[in-house]
Amino acid sequence: MSSARLLVMLLVALCLGPAVAHEPRNTLVTPGEHRYRASADPDRVILVADQHPWRSQTVNWRTNHAVTEAVAQITEAHDTPGLHLTARTVTGTVRPRTTENGLAHHHSVTFDDLRPDTLYAYRVRGQGTWSEWFQFRTAKRGFAPFTFFYFGDAQNSVRSHFSRVIREAFMEHTRPALMLHAGDLVNLRAGIHDDEWGEWFAAGGFLHAMVPSIPVTGNHEFVNEEDEAGHRTRVLSHLWEAQFTVPGNGPPGLRDTVYFVEYQGVLFVALDSTRALEDESLAVLQAQWLEQLLRENTHRWVIVSHHHPMQSVSLGRDNPMLREHWQPLYQRYGVDLVLQGHDHTYGRGANVPEGSTLVDNEVGTVYVVSVAGPKMYLVSAEARQDMTRVGEEVQLYQVIGVEEDRLRFESRTVSGQLYDAFDIRRLPDGRNTLIDKMPAGLLERLCTNPAQPRPTRCWEGTELVD
Numbered sequence: 054m055s056s057a058r059l060l061v062m063l064l065v066a067l068c069l070g071p072a073v074a075h076e077p078r079n080t081l082v083t084p085g086e087h088r089y090r091a092s093a094d095p096d097r098v099i100l101v102a103d104q105h106p107w108r109s110q111t112v113n114w115r116t117n118h119a120v121t122e123a124v125a126q127i128t129e130a131h132d133t134p135g136l137h138l139t140a141r142t143v144t145g146t147v148r149p150r151t152t153e154n155g156l157a158h159h160h161s162v163t164f165d166d167l168r169p170d171t172l173y174a175y176r177v178r179g180q181g182t183w184s185e186w187f188q189f190r191t192a193k194r195g196f197a198p199f200t201f202f203y204f205g206d207a208q209n210s211v212r213s214h215f216s217r218v219i220r221e222a223f224m225e226h227t228r229p230a231l232m233l234h235a236g237d238l239v240n241l242r243a244g245i246h247d248d249e250w251g252e253w254f255a256a257g258g259f260l261h262a263m264v265p266s267i268p269v270t271g272n273h274e275f276v277n278e279e280d281e282a283g284h285r286t287r288v289l290s291h292l293w294e295a296q297f298t299v300p301g302n303g304p305p306g307l308r309d310t311v312y313f314v315e316y317q318g319v320l321f322v323a324l325d326s327t328r329a330l331e332d333e334s335l336a337v338l339q340a341q342w343l344e345q346l347l348r349e350n351t352h353r354w355v356i357v358s359h360h361h362p363m364q365s366v367s368l369g370r371d372n373p374m375l376r377e378h379w380q381p382l383y384q385r386y387g388v389d390l391v392l393q394g395h396d397h398t399y400g401r402g403a404n405v406p407e408g409s410t411l412v413d414n415e416v417g418t419v420y421v422v423s424v425a426g427p428k429m430y431l432v433s434a435e436a437r438q439d440m441t442r443v444g445e446e447v448q449l450y451q452v453i454g455v456e457e458d459r460l461r462f463e464s465r466t467v468s469g470q471l472y473d474a475f476d477i478r479r480l481p482d483g484r485n486t487l488i489d490k491m492p493a494g495l496l497e498r499l500c501t502n503p504a505q506p507r508p509t510r511c512w513e514g515t516e517l518v519d
């Protein structure tokens with residue numbers, strides 16, 4: 054090799070070196086480390102809400118590939134240590150998945166024939182070992198008040214920065230009935246990033262195993278794939294189905310991401326806005342399914358969640374297809390509340406055109422966008438003008454109380470300040486009235502980062518772990 058060519062190679066290496074070194078990390082895992090490799094011990098234990106949570110409950114967990122059978126035990130909780138003496142054994146399914154952390158087995162068991170409003174203890178099996186005993190309470194049959202959490206995108210630097218959000222929510226408001234995650238739980242879009250999932254489960258810790266989740270997919274749960282002609286499509290990450298056994302009661306072809314849960318008088322509906330925006334026929338399919346569901350609904354409240362907002366809060370974003378296909382159904386059938394993410398800002402209020410919300414203090418559907426993780430965008434001028442409450446650069450969690458005649462909505466900052474609040478009160482004639490309880494004196498949050506990464510962004514969320 055000539056010395057000239059060696060010199061060129063050296064220069065190229067010097068140029069590439071710093072670029073590789075500065076590629077943003079998105080986890081606290083050091084390069085080459087396999088902190089989240091599966092072992093014989095069960096991990097990533099999570100309850101996922103079933104359609105009928107008063108009589109059945111699904112649990113997912115992960116082990117290494119030595120554990121070839123999904124086995125769990127459950128008993129009505131009692132005060133003696135001999136839980137195993139009264140427990141019954143239930144088996145389920147195993148899904149093998151290979152990631153950068155190697156081959157793992159993802160397990161799923163559904164506990165059936167449960168009694169309503171009953172505290173249960175359960176454990177899941179590894180190789181020659183068990184998890185600890187976790188407890189959960191089944192839903193009551195029919196309407197009963199409860200409280201649940203709603204989180205916007207966690208997505209980036211999840212263990213570093215989302216963990217304090219979910220933990221602070223739990224410290225301040227114990228015994229939530231459910232936790233709803235409105236998409237982009239992790240960032241993985243460019244490929245399989247199992248470490249990010251490891252961080253998401255670590256952030257919530259034992260809460261995932263004791264409070265049933267309603268996981269909603271965002272665009273980052275889909276992996277970009279490109280065919281030979283250069284046509285890009287998004288394919289649902291193979292870890293989604295393996296980690297979250299959702300009720301599977303959605304329309305054909307979308308049962309892994311579109312579903313509903315009936316919890317104590319509330320119909321929760323999870324929609325897949327990513328597939329809807331990629332393929333209009335899938336927006337229509339979901340609309341047809343949703344219309345039948347809403348037409349037959351007998352529950353007192355309807356809460357829908359999808360990742361992309363009906364009306365965008367952040368600069369340069371718009372999803373008119375959702376307004377065309379889904380919004381008329383919300384108005385016609387009286388959807389009460391829509392919980393969204395994607396925009397990495399906060400936005401709530403009279404944010405939908407054509408007067409569907411807040412008209413003379415009477416509301417139809419109320420739309421909220423929120424963000425839990427540290428990736429932060431900027432609010433558009435239109436949203437600032439049209440919405441009741443917006444916010445930038447503020448990590449939030451939401452506590453939503455369900456009562457017979459009202460939904461109580463609170464949005465709190467990660468340090469515990471009340472950032473936004475309202476009630477949706479149900480009038481005797483069936484209409485809703487909005488009672489605005491936005492805290493006086495707490496100014497609208499604006500981006501303060503002096504080194505904004507882009508004109509539309511306050512933080513990427515990936516510059517925080519190095």
Ligand SMILES: [Fe+2]
Nearest residue numbers: 237271272395
């Ligand atoms: Fe998103």
